Amino acid sequence: MLPDALPRPRDHQDSRRLAERLGESLRIRRFSKMRTEAVPQWLRQRRESQEYEVSRCPLESLADWNLAPGTGDIVHRAGRFYAIAGLEAQAGDAPPRSQPVIVQPEIGILGVLAKEFDGVLHFLLQAKMEPGNVNVLQLSPTVQATRSNYQRAHGGRTPDYLEHFLATSGGIVHHDSLQSEQGSYYLHKRNRNIVVETTREVPVRDGFCWLTLGQVTDLSRLDNVLNMDARTVFSALAASGGGRLPTPFRDALARSLHEHRMLLSTPALLSWLTEARTNRTVRQRRVPLRQVAGWRHVDGELRPDDGTGLSVIGVDVRASTREVSHWNQPMITSAGTGLHAFVVKSFDGVAHVLVRAHTEPGTQDVAEIGPTVQTGPRMFVDPGAEAEIRRYVLASPPARVHADCVLSEEGGRFYHVQNRYMIVEADAGFAPELPPDYAWATLRQLADLVRFGNQLNIEARSLLCLLYGV
Template identity: 50%
Template sequence: MFRHTSEVHSWYAERRSAQRHAVTLTRLDRLEGWSLDPATGDLRHASGRFFTVEGLQVETGHREAGSWQQPIIVQPESGILGILVKEFGGVPHFLLQAKMEPGNINLLQLSPTVQATRSNFTRVHHGNAVPYLDHFLAPRRGRVVFDSLQSEQGSWFLRKRNRNMIVETTEDVPPHDDFRWLTLEQIGDLLAVENLVNMDTRTVLSGLPGTYGGRFGDAGAEDRGLHRMAELLSWFTEAQVGRRLEQRRVPLASVKGWSVDDGRVKHEEGLYFSVVGVDVEAEGREVGRWSQPMLAPASRGVVAFLIRTVDGLPHVLVQARTEAGSRDVLELGPTVQCAPENHRRRPAELRPRFLDGVLAAGPTRTVLDVVHSEEGGRFHHAENRYLVVEAGDGVPLDPGPDFVWMTPEQLGALVRHGGRVNVEARNLLTCLRYLR
């Protein structure tokens, strides 16, 4: 264990020096083990496992554009994102690992105890076993604190979910070299550092009950606020049944507005993202060498909550958000979720609501401002700027049909029920609750 956060930084630097990693961009048609289907243009692995990159036709009446086509990752299997927790001296500690992912800007970030797809933990790659996996598979030892199927990025995955888990153990669990027990306070300090605590750790911690600490830890506040929980669930259900989302998989080669150029899949205007190939060498992983396609965003995104106090309680403004790959039509997202560069040329009425106000907020209204990476296993150098901004006088308590105010405790309760809060809102909630 570490007594001070500075010791965590020293250990992290030592692990970066101890491991050799290399990621090289390459053409999609030169990826070892992968091929572009000659009939459809879809990207597939020779094993038929892991994931594919295909085309998707989307029809919906609840986005800036009502219909569009795009490439998307199709990965039907659910992986495990699990954090082991244990008390030392009466203080809960969380077992995190310094894990390399090829899409991370700095390659090594602090990840959950277990972060593995089903293909990985069933060893399709014929590599090493995943450490500590037995704590998260039945019959498991220990007490389950949180266990829920949660969505991944709906803009880039088709109906993708992972099992988010927190399991408390009383056993002696020695940490391997790349793993260390950290307190919630230490993790909170590390959340203030750009690109250090990875997306999977942040999404799992969003399901941590308030009894473990952090800001907004009063479980009794779930039914206190501007709206009672029953009203929020009714609002969510009404929004869900009132929306239309039609998804149809189409050949990647036929996706309108996109083309294969110079060994990658690109948007015709250079917006949104590209599909690129990478060759990877990595020490400390189940296999030491592999190749894969990745989605590479064209620009940095913004993920933001507006926040205000109502009757003495903090509230965040969430939106009912439909994504191309949404499994159940919509989920609750942050107030703002977009890459501003994709909307730069659009008229004000077609730009995401509240975006301009969030970007214009000065330091006196900005509660939180930190940049974090997104999932480095599938996305290459994907970053979002996470913001929490105090709402101005122009943001009403009744913000309209697609937005609603709720307390962070209420949002956390909805996370624990699963399938209602998107990954961007979950990540931002963790930063809001635990960043000190």
């Protein structure tokens, strides 16, 4: 016999109430467990007091990795973690492109633990060492671990606080989705982004700190403080209000988040993305690394003949604070700094973000919603179409630039890879000829879509995190 009413799920919480609580946490920017201005100094002190050493080394000297017989793929001796293989990708009738790609089919955990102190939500972040970080330590999620790591394939210890995310029945789940990683470097890679609130006592272990949402968004605007994995998780936490001094641009952003006036309805926006996924043809084929055309081993590295600066290198790592204190691994590096930007324009007082349907060689679902401008070594969109907008972004006066910072990509796989992230307010005269792969979306629409996997790419999610702080 069916019950009269469905049971209320333990992890259910009214979304409006959560948005209000997040809004309160966003307003608290100075008085919390740790002062915002003290966080960069805390990171520096930890970096100076711990033993960290990262040195580049030839790929053939990596003791924990082998070249797979027959393919030449770079694989771990335990058969876990990830591999560097070859990928051949072809968009439409264009000639196929070959490149190395990171193959990591297992799904990792990017988990942030939340807890209320004095009526205000705080989030537990850690000062995490990653070998590819230009400044060694950056703020990361409470748990940032691959399945191989948290199953201890490396023989080291279990990540701190892991129990909150493997068995979430003791907490309230505010967000839980599978999100894509960089399609230019990964083949179909996804991680679980999850935010869990606990009411239990949580001992603060060494290297961790509680911060409010306001502090997190402020720190996200500083160069290389909040790491990529934290940015993608916090992109899912849209708050109600912020409490900063009102300006027309911020008022337009508030309307964009809370009102339902938009140029394209959400079904129409999803139809636009679906059409891009339907009409584009992308063929992906994994190939042996030794057969990747235009790449060769030079001085212990795998480099392209086209001189783009992208290469595969080896690193040897010593870190006293990691689950394993000494290891070595292959990484991808790239010369120069790319540009990822959102252009925002108000229509009838409601801010809209100009987004583009981006296709990359390793994208799982053909296309995802990406930034207005996104530079990358292996993009499958017409670079000429965004050239005018790129020039507009770079020439924008300071008064219209609401965020401008240099941020590292994920330091566990990418060595010193950085990109410049910008949020630019367009003036009334901004009316470029837009190809059909561009669309205008409100902040509310992006905040809703990011709750589901494979809708916004990781570069757009980083920019969304920055946009919340504006």
